[in-house]
Amino acid sequence: MSTERTARATLTAIAEPGDTLLNRLIDHIGPAEAVETIRGGLLPDEMPVTEQEVQRLDRWRIRLATTDPTQDLAVCARFGGRLICPGEPEWPTTLDDLGPHRPYALWLRGPSDLRHGCLRSVAVVGSRAASPYGVRTAADLASDLADDGWTVISGGALGIDAAAHRGALAADGPTVAVFANGVDVPYPASNEGLFAEMARRSLLVSESPPGATPHRLRFLVRNRVIAALSRGTVIVEAEARSGALNTASWARKLGRIVMAVPGPITSRSSVGCHKLLREEGTILVTRPEEVIEAVGRIGADLAPPPHTPVLPRDRLEPVTRSVLEAFPARGQAGPAQLAAKAGVALTTVNAKLGLLAAAGFIERAPAGWRLTRSARQPHITTPETR
Template identity: 50%
Template sequence: MNGDDDPADELLARVFLTRVIEPGDEVGGRWVRELGAVEVARVLREGGAQLAGVTDKRWAGLRARAQAAEPRRDLGVARDAGVRFVSPGDAEWPGQLDDLGDARPLGLWVRGRPSLRIWALRSVAVVGARACTEYGAHMAVTLAAGLAERGWVVVSGGAYGVDGAAHRGALGAGGATVAVLACGVDRPYPRGHTELITRIAEQGLVIGELPPGDHPTPSRFVLRNRVIAALTRGTVVVEAAYRSGSLVTARAAQRLGRFTIGVPGPATSGLSAGVHQLLRADAVLVTDAADVVELVGDMGELAPDRRGPVLPRDLLEPGARRVLAALPARRAAAADEIARGAQTTQDDTIARLYELRALGYVERHGDGWKLTRQAMISVRDGRHGC
C-alpha cells in the first residue's frame, strides 16, 4: 500500500485483483509489490502501458477479466454470506503468509467468527490422500482429535478422505479447525462436504483466495496448498501416493522452513508410498499427536517416553532374572546345571531358586527345580515378545 492510497481504495483494489489475477501468480505479486495494488488495478482497468512480465495474449486476458470485475458487488455478496475480506497489513492478517514473497495471497476471504491471525499462530496442517484407506482415515481422525485436545488448530483442505477425517476429528474433540478452499468460500466444494464445511464455518474458519462464487480448477487446488503450508507451523502427511497433491503441500512446507511430518503406513501400501518417500528424505516420522506437538510446539511440550509393558520378571533383581532364564522351559533341572547356565555359583543359585519359589516362579521337584506355568509364560514373553 502506498502512503497516499486511501484504505478503502486499497481494499477495493485488492478485491478487484482477486477476480483478475490467479492465486500464486508471482508476476502479479511483483506488480503489486512494486507499484501498489491501487495502481495495478487502475492500469488493468483503464489500459495504458502494458505491465512487464507477460505476453500480449496474457495481458489481453487479464484486461478482459478486469472489465468484468465488480469489487463492490463481490464485497456485497460476501457480506450477505457472512464473509469478510482480510488484506496484508490488516490486524487479522497472518504474518507468516508473507514468507510466500510475491506468491503471497492478494487477500483472503474469511468465513467464520474467530481471528485468523490468532488461530494461525498455533496451527498444524493435516493432509493426505482423498481415496484414503480405513487406516488413513483413522489416523487422521486420531491425530486431529489429539491436536485439538492439546489446544492446536487443525488446518486442512476440506476435501474427501484424509482432509475430511482431520476436520471431523478436530470438531469431534470440540476443537478448532480451518478449511482452506480452492474456490469461493460461499460455494462449498466438494458438494458432498457442504454440511461439513458449513459446520466448520460455524465452529471454526473457512478461508480462500478466490472471490465469491468462483469455482475450483486443478491448478487452483495445487496453488491452494502453498497457503496451507505457509499458514501453519508444520504439515503432517497421513497417507499419500507418489503423485498426491498433499506432497505438494509438504514440499512447500520444506521450502518455507516449516516442519514436514509423515505418518508411516504399511510398506506394501501404494497410498503410503509418497509418505515413505518423504520420510526417506527430510520428513520426521510421527505416530500420534504428542509426537507432532513435540516438534511444532514450544519448549517443554515433550512427548512421553515410549516403552513396552513392564512384565513381573522385569522387577526381579538381575541375579534372580539370570537364574530364572537359565531354567529349561519344559523339564526339571538340578541346581548345578542351572548355576552353569546362569554363570554363577551353586550356592547363589540355590538361594535365588528359593527366592523365586516364594514369588511363584519355580517349584521343587525332588532334587530338581522346574518353572511354574506362570513363569513359563513370563520367560516366553521375555525371550520372544515384540
C-alpha cells in the same frame, strides 16, 4: 469501506491466486492503482512484461467489466464471513514468506482468528483415495494435536484432509480448511456437513470470492497457502503423483518442517511418503509427540520415548525376579539348583517359591518346580497384573 479493501476484493475475482505479475504491480503502485491500470490496459513503463503477461492483463481487463466487489462483500457478510487484507490484525505474517506468490487478500468464514490460530499450527494432508489405515492415522494425529492446543490445517478434500479436520473437531480443537473455491461453496459436496460444522466452530479460508467454483489449477495453487500458514506439514498418505507432495514441496521452499508417516511398502497410497522419507530433511513421524517435537519450541517440546510394554515379571522385586529367571524354559528344577543358578541362599529360594506360585508364575512338578504355561509366554498377563 476503504478503497484498498474494495480493490483487493476486486483483484481476487479477476486474477488467479498468487499471480507474480499482479503482485509486482501491487507492490509497485498499490492495489487501487493496480485496478485502474488493469482497467486502462497499460502497465507502467518501468515494468517490463512478457507476451504471456500482456495476455493475462487482457484477460483481467475483460473480467473486470463483470466484477462487482461490493456485491461479493455483501454476500460474504450475509453468511457471517469477512475479507482480511495484508497489514490487518488478523492477517498471518507468515503468508508474506510467499513473496511474489502471496495472496492479494483472503475470504474467511467462521469464528476463529486466523492469525492467532496459525501461531501453533500443523498441516496434515494426504491422499483423497485414503486407506482405512491412513484415515485412522490422520484422525488420531489431528485429534491429539488439537487436544494439545495445535491448530490443524488442511485442504478440506476427501480422504486424509477430511479425516484430519474431523479428528480436530472431535477433540473440540481448532482446524482450518483452505479452499480452492468460495467459502460458501461446499466442495466436495459429500463434505458439506463437515464444512457447516467448521464454519460454526472453526474456520474456512479461500483466496477466491463467494460463489467461485474450483478447478484443477486452484487446488495446486492453494497448497502454497496451506504450507505457508503452518509451522510444518505432515504427509499421512500420498501416491507417487499427489497434490500432497506439492504441499510438501512448498513447505520445503518456505523453510517449513516436512514430515511423513510411513505405511506398508505394498501400499500405493504410501509411495509418495516413502519417496519423501528418502529425501534429505524429511522427518519420519509416527506419533503426535514427534510432530510437536519437530515444530515446537527447541528444548521445550521434546517427545517422550515410546513406552515399552510392562511384563508381569517386570513388577517383581529384584531377588524374586532372579529366582524366576533361574528356571529353565522347559523342564523342572529343585530348590538347590535354583539357588545355585540365582546365586542366593537356599532359604531365600524356598521363601520366594511360595510367592511365585501364588502369583501364578510356577507350579509344583514331580521332581521340583516348573514354570506355568503363562510364565513361559511372558507377553500374557496374569490375573494379578491385569
